[in-house]
Amino acid sequence: MPYNLWYWPGIQGRGEFVRLALEAAGIEYRDCARERGAEALMEDMASHSRRPPFAPPYLTLDGFAIAQVANILLYLGEHHDLAPSRLADRLWLHQLQLTIADMVAEVHNIHHPVAMGAYYEDQKPEAARAAEQFRAERMPKFLGHFEDAAKANPGEWLIDHRWTYADTSLFQLVEGLRYMFPRRMAAIEGDYPQLLKIHAQVKTLPGIAAYLASDRRLPFNTDGIFRHYPELDEA
Amino acid sequence: MPYNLWYWPGIQGRGEFVRLALEAAGIEYRDCARERGAEALMEDMASHSRRPPFAPPYLTLDGFAIAQVANILLYLGEHHDLAPSRLADRLWLHQLQLTIADMVAEVHNIHHPVAMGAYYEDQKPEAARAAEQFRAERMPKFLGHFEDAAKANPGEWLIDHRWTYADTSLFQLVEGLRYMFPRRMAAIEGDYPQLLKIHAQVKTLPGIAAYLASDRRLPFNTDGIFRHYPELDEA
Numbered sequence: 213m214p215y216n217l218w219y220w221p222g223i224q225g226r227g228e229f230v231r232l233a234l235e236a237a238g239i240e241y242r243d244c245a246r247e248r249g250a251e252a253l254m255e256d257m258a259s260h261s262r263r264p265p266f267a268p269p270y271l272t273l274d275g276f277a278i279a280q281v282a283n284i285l286l287y288l289g290e291h292h293d294l295a296p297s298r299l300a301d302r303l304w305l306h307q308l309q310l311t312i313a314d315m316v317a318e319v320h321n322i323h324h325p326v327a328m329g330a331y332y333e334d335q336k337p338e339a340a341r342a343a344e345q346f347r348a349e350r351m352p353k354f355l356g357h358f359e360d361a362a363k364a365n366p367g368e369w370l371i372d373h374r375w376t377y378a379d380t381s382l383f384q385l386v387e388g389l390r391y392m393f394p395r396r397m398a399a400i401e402g403d404y405p406q407l408l409k410i411h412a413q414v415k416t417l418p419g420i421a422a423y424l425a426s427d428r429r430l431p432f433n434t435d436g437i438f439r440h441y442p443e444l445d446e447a
Numbered sequence: 448m449p450y451n452l453w454y455w456p457g458i459q460g461r462g463e464f465v466r467l468a469l470e471a472a473g474i475e476y477r478d479c480a481r482e483r484g485a486e487a488l489m490e491d492m493a494s495h496s497r498r499p500p501f502a503p504p505y506l507t508l509d510g511f512a513i514a515q516v517a518n519i520l521l522y523l524g525e526h527h528d529l530a531p532s533r534l535a536d537r538l539w540l541h542q543l544q545l546t547i548a549d550m551v552a553e554v555h556n557i558h559h560p561v562a563m564g565a566y567y568e569d570q571k572p573e574a575a576r577a578a579e580q581f582r583a584e585r586m587p588k589f590l591g592h593f594e595d596a597a598k599a600n601p602g603e604w605l606i607d608h609r610w611t612y613a614d615t616s617l618f619q620l621v622e623g624l625r626y627m628f629p630r631r632m633a634a635i636e637g638d639y640p641q642l643l644k645i646h647a648q649v650k651t652l653p654g655i656a657a658y659l660a661s662d663r664r665l666p667f668n669t670d671g672i673f674r675h676y677p678e679l680d681e682a
Contacts, residue, residue: 263596266589306518307513307514321556329580338576342560354501360496
């Protein structure tokens, strides 16, 4: 039985981190709100009254919903062998995923620094300040952390000798940052050769290559998490 | 052998979520940076070069470090029986903890909306806007979610009939919000009776009562995550 994935239609957003792991592993799923619309998503979300997701994305199976990207990936990792089996390794992988989630939250905060519920247009001066410190301080700090993590692993992936969900997530992080900050990324990404290597390796995994070539992969846009506003980018 | 907990001395911060679980369960730990200072923390953090924490808090055991609050609690939950054993229950609990982490990140964002590395004093107008939407929209949304979660459980805790790490974390959330937004919390907390009940129950757990009465429990202050700036509070 395929999984039901529920996420806002029309954007990659946080749902993409789940999609990439599913696609790379060849796990069957239905992208329910893409098929049935945002209203169906809101109805389905309200139906999980016993254990409600706070927000999409979530995956349903056997009548219950698993929400929070890192939690979904933790589950998929253990049940579809997309994660190592040693405890220390599993915790390390999850830790990296949680740090990716932290960076993604900071990325969202750039275009919505003071009012999550209002438009970017209503907080442009604040966003400009947020983008400046993100480009200067946070980007190198996060990317340097992931580079160090990858470098310390003797294998060619983040952990061990095969891809895991944190590798597909790093791929998406690089893709998103290149879309959002093309000038800044061009200026600094060379400092992170291991990250770029993992990005390139993920891109050619058969499941990912097929996905990226399909119409299931939506283009980035300015409704998602990673948004390209030229005024926020600078080398 | 006691665990080594490493976190910035002088504040409760994110470390407090780990401390509360350890104290409630009576698990021995050494609060290393309280004993040895911030410089020792930075040295220790740098020593984990193979698998570096991105930031404190982290727990060390058998030579490796576990970072990210929710990850640490996941580990403690499984290894010290502070979490249920059924898969669906464990995922639900972790999901709640991750949503608590999201709220804590938004709380931090209030006083540092545009420049995480700068002082609050350098971003006061932005912080005022961020606080306004947090009080009006985000607080009721998050607290309502946790209230619904607690209400849906037939037992007297968040899950089942005994406390887990998410209960001690909710306790800290209520404590922190009461310190940071006394007027706002006084105005709305009555809407969340189940949350307040869990808060009261955690407070009287023997391990927590002893901890709160000890000098190990630092007072809240304006260096931590929850900061009381009267100008940001309003009913």
